[in-house]
Amino acid sequence: MTIRLTESATLHPLLLPAGADAAPTDEIRAYADVRNRSLFETTGRDDDALSAAALLPVLYSSRASRKRQWFVMDAGEMVGCMAVDILQDASADTAIAVIALLRSHWRQGIGTAALAVLEAELRAVGVRTLLSWAEHHGDQTNSLHAPTGFGAVPRDSTAEFLADRGFALEQVERASELVWSAETPTRLTRSLSVAQEHARDYRVVQWVLPTPLEFVDGYAWMKSRMSTDVPDAELGTPEEVWDAERVAELEQRQAAKGFTIQVTAAEHIASGELCAFNELAINLGEPAGTTHQYDTLVLAGHRGHRLGTLVKTAGLLGWRDRYPLSPRVITYNAEENRPMLSINEAIGFAPISYEGAWKKELA
Numbered sequence: 001m002t003i004r005l006t007e008s009a010t011l012h013p014l015l016l017p018a019g020a021d022a023a024p025t026d027e028i029r030a031y032a033d034v035r036n037r038s039l040f041e042t043t044g045r046d047d048d049a050l051s052a053a054a055l056l057p058v059l060y061s062s063r064a065s066r067k068r069q070w071f072v073m074d075a076g077e078m079v080g081c082m083a084v085d086i087l088q089d090a091s092a093d094t095a096i097a098v099i100a101l102l103r104s105h106w107r108q109g110i111g112t113a114a115l116a117v118l119e120a121e122l123r124a125v126g127v128r129t130l131l132s133w134a135e136h137h138g139d140q141t142n143s144l145h146a147p148t149g150f151g152a153v154p155r156d157s158t159a160e161f162l163a164d165r166g167f168a169l170e171q172v173e174r175a176s177e178l179v180w181s182a183e184t185p186t187r188l189t190r191s192l193s194v195a196q197e198h199a200r201d202y203r204v205v206q207w208v209l210p211t212p213l214e215f216v217d218g219y220a221w222m223k224s225r226m227s228t229d230v231p232d233a234e235l236g237t238p239e240e241v242w243d244a245e246r247v248a249e250l251e252q253r254q255a256a257k258g259f260t261i262q263v264t265a266a267e268h269i270a271s272g273e274l275c276a277f278n279e280l281a282i283n284l285g286e287p288a289g290t291t292h293q294y295d296t297l298v299l300a301g302h303r304g305h306r307l308g309t310l311v312k313t314a315g316l317l318g319w320r321d322r323y324p325l326s327p328r329v330i331t332y333n334a335e336e337n338r339p340m341l342s343i344n345e346a347i348g349f350a351p352i353s354y355e356g357a358w359k360k361e362l363a
């Protein structure tokens with residue numbers, strides 16, 4: 001089905017081949033290419049670029065998320081993409097979307113028309129809240145401040161686009177990077193031993209996905225708390241329910257994508273409860289590429305024992321043994337999450353950019 005967006009641009013649903021292990025079609029290859037190029041044009045980084053083969057497995061819906069994608073054609077060329085995830089937790093009325101066009105095709109009304117199509121589809125299936133994350137660049141003197149009171153983003157063209165179309169900036173996230181240097185191991189080892197002195201009731205356990213059976217339930221519980229125990233501003237992201245099946249689904253998806261994840265957790269020795277964790281991930285095909293720090297969390301009831309520092313430093317030291325060629329680690333944190341930012345800054349992370357988390361209520 002073709003949907004006309006402007007005089008020359010059209011929108012098309014992306015068709016996925018049956019079975020996640022199918023080879024990417026030419027259309028999927030073009031989609032991955034346009035996604036990567038527009039990401040690079042916006043951020044100046046290729047940290048989140050994915051080959052078509054790596055991207056394809058994460059385009060399919062799962063139990064946790066119903067996904068759909070579209071692409072934009074103009075004069076016979078693919079010039080943009082649009083993707084939405086309808087979160088299936090709680091009442092399944094929240095979706096996360098992104099529209100990304102090649103810069104050569106901005107300011108022609110394509111984004112506005114594509115967003116209108118998306119919103120109509122989402123309303124029809126009962127979605128009430130639309131969220132979008134975007135990296136913003138430009139003049140910091142003309143910034144938009146987060147209502148949390150922490151952080152601001154430059155009022156760039158993407159911010160103008162979202163604000164003018166009914167989205168409200170709810171939260172600012174800081175992207176930070178740790179560039180591995182000769183001093184990093186010493187700094188990490190020192191922080192780890194200080195943390196261990198404060199956390200005598202806990203021990204570190206570490207594994208690479210798939211999760212050993214003994215840790216599956218504890219890991220699932222901690223994953224679920226990522227949706228309740230972190231600063232969420234007024235985004236209203238739904239509480240997630242995790243079980244062994246959802247953990248297995250995550251593991252299969254990451255494996256199909258060609259990624260590996262190391263989990264470093266703190267176990268409360270007396271009870272055996274897992275109460276803090278840190279995830280580090282890399283594309284197995286690019287061991288000299290960027291490391292991504294995914295979730296880090298200390299369960300609310302176990303804060304104040306330096307467990308955040310414990311799992312982060314033990315995680316990074318273990319990771320360095322596994323992937324010594326990866327030169328840098330990237331992480332994202334809410335700008336109001338001072339405890340986590342302080343831990344990162346002490347380890348050597350420095351800010352590289354800011355993202356806005358935007359929300360629109362669909363009437």
Ligand SMILES: CC(C)(COP(=O)(O)OP(=O)(O)OC[C@H]1O[C@@H](n2cnc3c(N)ncnc32)[C@H](O)[C@@H]1OP(=O)(O)O)[C@@H](O)C(=O)NCCC(=O)NCCS
Nearest residue numbers: 098099100101106107108109110111112134157160161164
């Ligand atoms: C956000 C994006 C999809 C907008 O698509 P688009 O086709 O350029 O948007 P439209 O032409 O429909 O609307 C342009 C609007 O964006 C804003 N805008 C665009 N360029 C601008 C500029 N240089 N200065 C100020 N505002 C600008 C304005 O609100 C403008 O509306 P106007 O033309 O009525 O003044 C596109 O810029 C993009 O791909 N950005 C990178 C990806 C991204 O960050 N996406 C996240 C948002 S979902």
